[in-house]
Every structure is written in structure tokens, then in C-alpha cells.
Amino acid sequence: MLELTINDRVVQVPDGLNVLQAAKHVGVEIPHFCYHPGLSVAGSCRMCQVEIEQGGRKRIDLSCSNAAVDGMIVRTNTPAVVKAVKGVLEFLLMNHPIDCPICDDAGECKLQNYYMLHGLYDSRLNVEKWHKPKVHPVGPTVVLDCERCVLCSRCVRFCDEIWGERQLGIFGHGSNEKLINYPGRELDNPYSGNVVDLCPVGALLDKDFRFQRRVWYLKSVKSICPLCSRGCNIYLHYDVDHDYQRPGRRIQRIKPRVNPDVNRWWICDRGRYGYSFIDAATRTKTPRLLGKDADWNYALQKAAELITTTQKQHGPGSISALIAPTASNEDAFMALRLFRERLNIPQISSDIPSSEKLTADQLLLTDDPYSNRRGFQDLGLGPADGGMNAEEIINAVKAGQIKGLIVVGTDLESLVGKQVESITGKLDWLIVGASQENQLWNRATVGLPLAVYAEYPGTFTNVKGMVQKFEKAVEPLGQALPQWQVWHKLAGHLGADWRFDDARAVFKALSAGKPDYESLNWHATFGVDKGCYPDNW
Amino acid sequence: MPEYKLVSKNFDYPDQPELQAAVSRGAYEQWKRVLSEQIPPDKITEEVKTAKLRGQGGAGFPAGVKWGFVPKASRKPKYLCVNADEGEPGTFKDRKLLERDPHQMLEGIAIACYAVDIHTAFIYMRGEFYEPQRIVQQAIDDAVAAGLLGKNILDSGFDLNVIIHMGAGAYICGEETALLNSLEGWKGWPRLKPPFPAVVGAFRSPTVINNVETLSGVPHILRMGGEAFQKIGTEKDGGTKLFAVSGHVEKPGVYELTMGSSLKELIYDVCGGIKGGKKLKAVIPGGSSAPVLKPEEIDVPLEFESMAAAGTMLGSGAVIVMDETVSIPQIFMIMARFYAHESCGQCTQCREGCTWIYKISQKILAGQGKPSDIDLMLDLADNMNGKTVCPLGAAMAMPTIAFLNKFRGEFEGMMKN
Amino acid sequence: MRSFSESTRQQALAYLELYPKKEAALLPVLHLAQKEFGFIDDDAEVAVAELMGISPISVREVSNFYFMYHHHPIGKYHFQVCHNISCSIMGAETILGHLKKRWGIGNGERTADGRFSIERVECLACCDRGPALLVNQTLHTDLTPEKIDEIIETLR
């Protein structure tokens, strides 16, 4: 810790911060454009100037490029500092198109926010503005407006330093400089969306989000990306009140949430843009019985009967369950409790080959598309825990040894291809839990519509064994239910009297005796934020 | 006031660029002595400190002190960068040193490298210097052939590789850290300091950057001794300085004077006064970045401190003399156009401010200026001044403030109606 | 797609060896490329990038930053006229006006026959002999319209 004085307040901050970070640490926001804690220091926007007093000598200097030092006196509000900062702002606005009403960044734009702060309402501009390319498709996911760009070079540094390949450059000289891609070569790295978060203005925007919502209508919850085993921390931004664009789409965008131990400030494009399944038309919304809609009680009653009958006739081993490790720890816990502990089903496997092949990259993406393989393993549902793996179970089905099969979170395409009959023909019944209609859904004896991660709270355990919680953003679609609740109810129909009021109760039960799990503070991450995302540096 | 010829001593011999001729006039004597007497490197640096040799590229930083900043313990290779970018408008002294006496500079380079334990020197030369490049390259080749540079120099075991690196037209590359980026094959964007080049410079290694003239003075320090060299000049500014005088004087050219000579005498005595006997209107005393002086202000000693006290700067020693026929708003526009053209575009204030002021200056010349434009420009200049990565922002702001304040009436005169 | 002649290629590769880091050879290699192709267009940038093993963006950032790299064909004789302070007060605009009148082209333009082009440049560091200009690599000083005409006569 070191002690410094910021705006006449004596404060203590951790070592190793620059002045800008130190000020932020104690709640003093210093305006800045080019500085970002995840990138090298450029020191070029000159917005972050403050007065620094050291050894009795005062100077106006950058807060981003000066380390906070014990005994330093920092002032962000002297008339000279305010004038200097205002001056920078005025220069930036000189060539800026000020098309805020049609800019998606309005509300999240630093230029706009600082303008409000400094109120330069009487423009002194008396010369023509430059014109530069607008609506330039800089890459498959991002659109660029060169006139809005303040040339902070954050996006350039992201490509150079974080992704490791030059894809954007600042070309030219002086005030006709232009940030853009190389002709014929796009901003197409698998992390390209991060430049949108980094861009302090509306110069780089997501095609996916373009003109979809005014950002102040967005609500936000903390979540975990379910699309690979890294478990990147994200915000889900949603809006269910303004249906004028993309009717039926509740989730509007995904933003990275800072976690220094997992994803730092970044997420990959796969995670960022891969959320449309949440509101897809193919979502399962109603329980099904023999291809027809049914109500939950009736469907579960039927399922209970099927299970009981088969077990009576053919023994516990005549039933098997395949559960993809995309489900939460709570889901897995409840499945195990029901199928293994209560029903003594010997063959339960989560070891289902994924039909999607991922290649890990140098940054975040792993080669495992399952978000919770590690959690399943920790809970006793790992590949080595069940005896048979999924392929062997399928072979047992084909051999007629298994009469009833429960399949959750997979369409089995990776195991049986499109030949669903090769197994359904051998089974007395098939119970399918799914959030999306798939090739099994309409052939299921009983179909159980499941909620997705955005619709209920829970935990995933990432590839490094970190237990991470995600929150509920929106209600489950239709009658869908979280998987654990389905097993909880089914257990009731099978005569059990379990009382798990909520996901937290399930988590408490599953974490008992597991230090990595017990240490998670369930309430600490809870809550709904309004509007823009707070990690916007 | 006499001229004092030290580094310009041999300018008038047409054969001076040739090795034989230069040697016959004493070239490389000090270098040979350094090697044969194995003078301790630190002693050379000390001598240069005693000599009060100031950087002649514009900033006037004491050369010996700069050399002393290079960390001795560094296990990285160290580099010397010779600043031959000479881009400051009005400056043409380095061209003369390169064209007329290349071996003097090469000897200075060799001694400096020896003092700081450097084995690679890059001469960063502005791209337009075709003729200087040919002459200096020939001089290097000759010196290498004679064993004065290159590998195992004069059997001393000391190696020195001297490489010319040509720029490609960008004034900013004269700024030392922009120069380093340019040398490394990048845009000439100045770097944030610290770290200073002496610690982290070219290729992330400790690097000394010195102007051509600074290095050309080094052999003379060894020849005369630091103290004698210092005594030629003033207490803080040792030795001499080359002044490049252009514009409305009878005899424009490069003149070598002792530090501390008077600007007025330079113009009226050495350069023969104002051309055609016209009246003096203004003098830019240290390159276009130096605030302009009015005729009544030119009786100042040419020395870094005195010039600063007079509200301007010695800079590169480029003196631009303007007579009564000159339109200051026109000169102001040319100056603003230059900085708007040359701003590297990195810092907000410089990138936008230079252009803004340039555009206003054009408006004024077109008769569309408003009196409020002057105060606006003064305020914009204040917002640029001293608030940028490199001094170019200030190099635009300071002369802007001086032109507008000192010749306000002339600007306002163009705004009638 | 442009490609270097073998001799230029060899020289460029030799430049890469000259520096502690090959990227440092970019300015000299671009000078070579301009000599070979006449100007630096996208194809030339890509050729340089491939030869040096760096990204075309790095090449373009540099080729667009420095004013001596041209992105369009210039004249066989490229007149680079200094228009900075010292040359201006000695008559640079007269020289520029004279060239414009003679060829009917302005700054950054080239005569229809491709022989001449004009570029305004900043200080050439020979202010005592202004107005000054460079014709390709040759410096001409103390210019007057008559002297300009004489120079042009010698350029056949």
C-alpha cells in the first residue's frame, strides 16, 4: 500500500498502479481515451492530464503514464487542469461529426460523457470539418465510422498486443490520419468484437447490435459464457420492454466482464455473438408426450411410470442416462441424486462426443465446447465415473440391453448420426430433456423443455476448476424449467420428498465438503445492473 | 565581432571531403591518439562535460552529461544515433558539415562511441539529402579502407560500424524518439519519456543521440582540452555555434561564432546587414519553432540561457531575417502550414490544433478573419503548449503566441470591415 | 501483383541484415521499391511486406506517413519546390507560379506526357540559397523564372 493525496484527500492505494488507476481506486474518475489497463500505455490522447506535485514541484502531466508514488499530491480539478482537459475535448470535437442521435454508442460514449462533464456548449469552431469514410465494413462483425474515431489507437493495440496480429492501422499523418483496415484484409480475428468494447466512441460498432436498442434501455446481469470450458465472465444485456426491433429477442448483446484470473477484459467472438439460441424460434416451450403437448404434471407422471415399470420388469440396469456437461452444477447434482442415488441407475454418462470440433487458440478459447465438464467431474459424473461411456451405452441400446433411455442436452448426432431409429427402434421409451427442438424431440416418449443458462441462476466450474456463478436475466421461455427443477419434480413423482427451494439451496448441498465450491459467496455476485456495463474503462 | 572558425575551419577547401586531404589538415589525429594512448573512456566523457559542449540540435542538452546517463552495466549492445535529419525550417548548417567536412563528424562519432563503448553508429539522415549521403558514404568507405573505422580499428581491437539510414520526408523524425522509431522501421511517432533513450533507445537498447554539429565539435575538445574549449564560449555554453542565416541579409550563409555573440552583430556585422538597405521587420532566431523577435529585441547574446530569458530560443541556430516588405500574417500562415503538415498526428492537441490554427490563418489571409480569431488562436495555442508527447506541439504554439502578440495590429489590419 | 527484380531483391535482403531487427530495413526497402516501381501502391506494399515477412499494415502505415513515398505515378522529372519561410520570402511562389503557367499543372500533378510533376515540399535545408528545389535528386538553388527555364531545357 502507498499513501497519496488526491484532491486534498489522503488515500491509500495498492502498489503498482498508475495515477489514473489510483484515482479510480478511490472513486475519482479521470477522463481518458487511450489508456486501457489491458493494453500498453500510449499516452497520446492527452485527456488524462492532472496536476502532480512531487518534492514541492508541481507539473501538469499524464495520469496514465505516471506511476502513483508514495507522498504524491494529485489534483484533478485545478483551473489549469480543467482548462487543459477542456482544450483536448474541444480539439477532439473539432473534426467529430457529432451524429449522436443515430450512434449506437450514445450513452456509453466517453466523448459524449466528457462533453456533458465539461459543457462546451458554445462551439468555437470556425473552420470546415474533415470528411472520412463512414459505415465502412471493417470486418465480418464490426462496422467502422472513421469520422467518429478519436485515434486513441486502442483497437490497433488490441490487435497487435492481445490477439497478436496487425489488422488495423492508423494511416496518414497529422489531422488527416485515418484508422482503418488494409484494403482486402479484414478485421477478422476471432476476438474482433473486443475492439467495439475498447473503442471509447462510436467508431467501431457491432454489426450485431447496430440500431437494435438505445443502450440506456438495457438491463444487465452477470453471467458466464457457456460456449467453451474457459468460462469467460460476461454480462448479459437484455431488454424485454422495447420490442421495436427483432421482435421476440430478449437478449440484446453480450459484453465481457473483467476477471483477471479468467478472461481479463476480453471474450471471443464465438461467445459474444453466439447467444441467438437463447431466443431462437426452435426453443422447446411445452412438455411433450408422444409427440403432443402436455402439461408438466402429466408428462412427469408418465415419465415416473415408465421408469418404475421398466426398472421393475428389467432391473435398474435396463435404464441409462446421457447428460451433456453443458448443464450447471446444480442440474448435474440433482440428476445424480435422482438417477444414481435414488434410482440406482448404474450407467450414467456425460462423456458425449461433441458434434462441434473446437481448436484452442492462444488467448481464451479452449478445445472443449462443454462449459461444465469440470463441474460434472467434480460431482462424480466425469468420464471415468460411470463405467460405460456414451458410445458403449449406445451400443448397449442397439444390443437391446437397455430399454429406457434418458437423453439431456444432446441430439446424439455425434453418436448415431441422423439414424435416430437405430436406437429408438430398440427402446421401450426415450425421455428427452432439451432446450432446443432437435432430432430426438419429436420422437421422444416424454419431452421435457429446459430453460437455458440466461433463464436461471447457477454455477459452472471452468477448465481450471474455478467455480463461477451466473445469474438469471430473463424468465424461462414458455413452460421451460431449469433442469434441476425438472429432476426435483420428477423425484417427487417417484415418491421422494426433497425440499430444495432454490438454486442456492442446491448449490449449498452440492458444495458441502468441497472447499473450492464452499468458498463461493452466492450473494456476492447477485443483482441486476441497469444500462451500460460498468467495466467500460 | 570576429567569426571563430572551429568546426567550419576547413569548409572552404573543396578537397576536404577526401580522406587524404582531411588527414593532411589534422583529421583523425585525436581519434588515433585516443586509441594509441588508450585514454580511459570516462576521461573523454569528463572532458566533454568540462568543455560544456551543448547539444546543437536544438535542445542544448550538455553532451557529456547525456553520455554519462548511459548505464555502464547494460549487457545489451548500445547505439549511437547521429541526428542528421536537419528539418527545422531555416536550418542548413548540418548540410554544410556533412558535405564540406564529413571526416570531422566521423572522427567525432568514433570518439563518442569509444567513450560510451558503442560499436554501431547510425547516421539518421533526412531522405532529401542525396548529395550529403553520397559524400558521407564515400567518407565512411574511405575511412574503413584506411582502418580508421570498421573492424579492429588501427589494431586496437575496437570495432565501429557506421551505417547511414535515410529518412523519407518527415520533419518529426528529427525529434530524437521519433528518430528511433523511424530507424526501427516504423512511423515517426515520438515516444513517451521516460524511459529516456540513454536507457531505452534504439532496439530497446541504451542509445546516445547527438546532432551532427555536436559530434563535429568533439575532436576539437580532445585537441584543445575541455577547459580551453569551454573558454571560447560562455560559462555554461562552451565552444562555438554554427548559425545559418537566411532571408533578407546581404550575405546569407553559415557562420561560426563563439557562444554568447550578439544576434544583432551577427545580422549587421557578419552578414552585412539588411539586404538592399531596407528596414528590418522581424527575426526568427532559432528555427521556425523559435518565437519571433522584433527589431528592438535583437540585441541579445546568442546563448541558450540568454535567448530563453529573451522569451525565445537559440534552437538550431537558424536565423531568418525579414525586412519591411514581408507580411507577417503570410509568414505566420507558412509557419502554421508547416506544423499542420508535419504534426505526426499522435497527440490530440497537436494533431487538431495545428490544422485548426492553419485554417484560421488562411481565412485571415483571404480577408475573412474576425478579431475574435486572434484570441481564439492564442487560447488554442495555450491549450497545445507543453501538453503533448513531444515538443512539436509547443514548437507550433510558442511562435503562434509570439507572432500574434507582437504583430497583432498587422493581423487586425487584415480584418477591416 | 508486383515483384522485385532479382538484383533489387538481393539488395533489399542485404538491408535486412544491416540492422539488429529486420523490420528496421523498411524505410530503405520502400525507397528501393519506389525506385523499382516508380511509386508505392497497394501491390508494392504487399510485395514489400512479403519480402520482409511483415504485415502489409506495417508497410502501409510507414508508406503513408512519410512524404517521400508516392502513391501515384510522378513525372520523369519531379520538381520538389520548397515553400517554407526562407524560400518564400525569396520568391518560392513566383517559381511555383512560373511552373504552373508553363505546364498548366499544380501541386501534386503531372503533365499529360508524364515528363514533369510538381510537389510543394517543406524546408530543404539550403535556405541561404533560396528559392530552392530538387529535381529528382539534384538540388537547384537561387532560382529565378529564367533559371528554371534553363534547367528545364537541359531535361530532355
Ligand SMILES: Cc1cc2nc3c(=O)[nH]c(=O)nc-3n(C[C@H](O)[C@H](O)[C@H](O)COP(=O)(O)O)c2cc1C
Ligand atoms: C520537432 C523536433 C524536431 C527536431 N529536429 C531535429 C533535427 O532535425 N536535427 C537535430 O539534430 N535535432 C532535432 N531535434 C532535437 C532532437 O530531439 C534532439 O534533442 C537532438 O537530436 C539531440 O542531439 P544534441 O543533444 O546533440 O542536440 C528536434 C526536436 C524536435 C522536438
Ligand code: SF4
Ligand atoms: S476506432 Fe475507436 S478504438 Fe480505434 S482508434 Fe478510433 S476511437 Fe480508438
Ligand code: SF4
Ligand atoms: S506533439 Fe505533435 S508531433 Fe509531437 S508527438 Fe504529439 S502529435 Fe506528434
Ligand code: FES
Ligand atoms: S494520454 Fe493518458 S489516457 Fe490518453
